[in-house]
Amino acid sequence: MNCNTWKVMLVFSALLMFAFTGELAAQSLTLEPDGQTIGIGENFDLTATLLDGSSSPLADSAVYFWMISANGNVAPNTDNTDASGEANSRYYSQSTLLERTDTLYAIGIYNSGADTLSDTISVEVVAKPASLTLAPTGQMIGIGESLDLTATLLDQLDDPVVDSTVSFSVVSGGGSVLPTSDVTDGNGEAVTTYTAGGSEGTARVAARGIYSNSAGTDTLVDTIDIVVSAKPALLNLSPTGRSIVFNEQLQLTATLLDQLDDPVVDSTVSFSVVSGGGSVSPSSDVTDESGEAVTIYTAGSSAGTARVAAMGIYSNSAGTDTIVDTIDIVVVNAPSQVTLLPETASLALNGSRIFQARV
Numbered sequence: 001m002n003c004n005t006w007k008v009m010l011v012f013s014a015l016l017m018f019a020f021t022g023e024l025a026a027q028s029l030t031l032e033p034d035g036q037t038i039g040i041g042e043n044f045d046l047t048a049t050l051l052d053g054s055s056s057p058l059a060d061s062a063v064y065f066w067m068i069s070a071n072g073n074v075a076p077n078t079d080n081t082d083a084s085g086e087a088n089s090r091y092y093s094q095s096t097l098l099e100r101t102d103t104l105y106a107i108g109i110y111n112s113g114a115d116t117l118s119d120t121i122s123v124e125v126v127a128k129p130a131s132l133t134l135a136p137t138g139q140m141i142g143i144g145e146s147l148d149l150t151a152t153l154l155d156q157l158d159d160p161v162v163d164s165t166v167s168f169s170v171v172s173g174g175g176s177v178l179p180t181s182d183v184t185d186g187n188g189e190a191v192t193t194y195t196a197g198g199s200e201g202t203a204r205v206a207a208r209g210i211y212s213n214s215a216g217t218d219t220l221v222d223t224i225d226i227v228v229s230a231k232p233a234l235l236n237l238s239p240t241g242r243s244i245v246f247n248e249q250l251q252l253t254a255t256l257l258d259q260l261d262d263p264v265v266d267s268t269v270s271f272s273v274v275s276g277g278g279s280v281s282p283s284s285d286v287t288d289e290s291g292e293a294v295t296i297y298t299a300g301s302s303a304g305t306a307r308v309a310a311m312g313i314y315s316n317s318a319g320t321d322t323i324v325d326t327i328d329i330v331v332v333n334a335p336s337q338v339t340l341l342p343e344t345a346s347l348a349l350n351g352s353r354i355f356q357a358r359v
Contacts, residue, residue, distance in 0.1 A: 027053050029063070029117035031106040037124040040099070041157040043092040046074065048106040050085045050117065057085025061110040065089040072102050072125075081108070093125045100125050130155050130211040132166070132220035140227040142259045146195045147226060149177070151207035153188045160188025166209040168192040171223065173203030184209075196228040203228055233258050233314040235269070235323040243330040246299045250329065252280070254310035256291045263291025269312045271295040274326065276306030287312075299331040306331055 030049045038044060046065060050058040061081045065074045072093050079087035091104060102123045109116050133152045141147050149168070153161040164184045168177040174197030182190035194205055206223045234257045244250050252271070256264040267287045271280040277300030285293035297308055309326045341356045 027051060027058075027115075027117060028055075029106060029108040029119050031104065031119040031121050034121040035124075036121075037126060038093060039156065040125055040127055041093060043090055046089045046091055046104065046106070048079075048081075048087045048089075048108060048119070050081050050087070050108040050110065052110075057081065057083060058108070058110050059083050059085060061085075061087075061108055063087035063109075064107045065105070067091070067102055067104045069100075069102050071098055071100060072123075074104060091123060093123070098125075099127050127156060130161065130218050130220060131158075132207060132209045132222045134205070134207040134222040134224050137224050139224075140229055141196055143196055143198055143200065143228060143230050144259055146193050149192050149194055149205065149207075149224070151182075151184075151190045151192075151209065151222070153184050153190070153209045153211065153220070155211060160184070160186065161209075161211055162186055162188065164188075164209060164211065166190035166207055169206050169208075170194070171204040171206050173197075173201050173226075173228070174199060175203045175205075175226075175228070177205060194226060196226070199228070200230045201228055202226070230259075233264065233312075233321045233323055234261070235310060235312045235325045237308070237310040237325040237327050240327050242327075243332055244299050246301050246303065246331050246333065248299050250297045250299075252295050252297055252308060252310070252327070254285075254287075254293045254295075254312065254325070256287050256293070256312045256314065256323070258314060263287070263289065264312070264314055265289055265291065267291075267312060267314065269293035269310055272309050272311075273297070274307040274309050276300075276304050276329075276331070277302065278306045278308075278329075278331065280308060297329060299329070303331055303333050305329070 028051045032047050036044060048063045050061050052058050059081050062078060063081060064078055066077055067074055074089050074091050076089055079089060081087045102125060104121050107116055107118045131154045135150055139147055151166045153164055155161050162184055165181055167181040170177055175195055177192045177194050179192055182192060184190045203226045204223055206221060209220045211218045236255045238253055242250060254269045256267055258264050265287055268284055270284040273280055279298050280295045282295055285295060287293045306329045307326055309324055311324045314321045345353050347353055
């Protein structure tokens with residue numbers, strides 16, 4: 001006798017007991033939730049509530065759960081009601097790709113096994129589609145910048161689809177993707193890199209994958225939007241917040257970076273004193289491999305605040321940027337010379353001597 005035959009006999013036995021037992025109309029067994037729709041391979045919790053004729057919970061009563069189908073299962077098959085009259089189990093739809101309607105059964109036994117109640121619910125099992133997700137979403141990058149993208153391909157059971165080709169393309173907004181296709185790895189992931197074009201806007205990138213099983217073939221597409229912003233190049237003049245005495249010198253460094261924060265090499269930076277006196281030499285310099293150009297500021301002969309400017313020019317496919325940065329240098333009077341007299345002196349142990357300071 002196989003398992004399903006045993007289950008059928010148990011159902012009929014329970015129903016016969018139900019038919020010949022008195023005072024059952026006022027009592028109830030309710031199996032919940034009813035009318036569920038789930039995907040293939042999914043599962044959910046079951047609760048059977050057993051009440052007596054006064055609608056009070058029947059505790060410590062056995063409840064049996066089962067289904068007559070080879071495409072699903074309930075576990076555990078038996079549970080005793082708690083103080084709330086509830087017994088629990090779980091329905092598993094298993095991983096078959098068959099769409100179907102499953103019927104689940106519960107039988108409650110009480111009065112020392114003399115009486116029974118039963119209830120049934122139906123579960124609709126549907127073929128959940130495979131999925132393709134392109135990430136990350138909601139990104140903003142600068143002109144010419146790059147962003148790594150990942151497409152994840154999952155089957156109907158949310159398991160990774162391995163060794164499947166995913167193609168990538170820029171639908172609108174400019175820029176490019178490389179590579180234009182990739183094969184999914186053990187995590188169902190295929191990767192590419194999007195590089196923004198030379199203008200501001202919103203680029204839409206698409207990923208396309210194909211998934212086949214016994215139910216047929218699905219062509220899956222997902223898209224994301226990437227905002228491309230015209231991030232300016234950058235020129236920094238340093239050091240800042242410095243004070244020197246008049247006629248003193250201070251080395252200044254201008255650092256020129258492009259829109260990707262990479263050094264701009266072999267670009268001319270000019271220097272000038274905007275106000276406050278003093279001079280710079282040289283008045284221009286070419287940036288080195290670190291994007292740095294240097295000059296020497298020499299303070300004037302009077303106290304005050306000198307403002308020094310650096311100006312650089314950066315060009316790319318989006319156009320030409322003229323970039324200026326300034327710093328303020330405080331010039332102070334040199335301290336007066338002080339002479340201490342006498343210049344030499346001899347003192348006995350614990351002795352004292354008066355010295356004079358002459359300015």
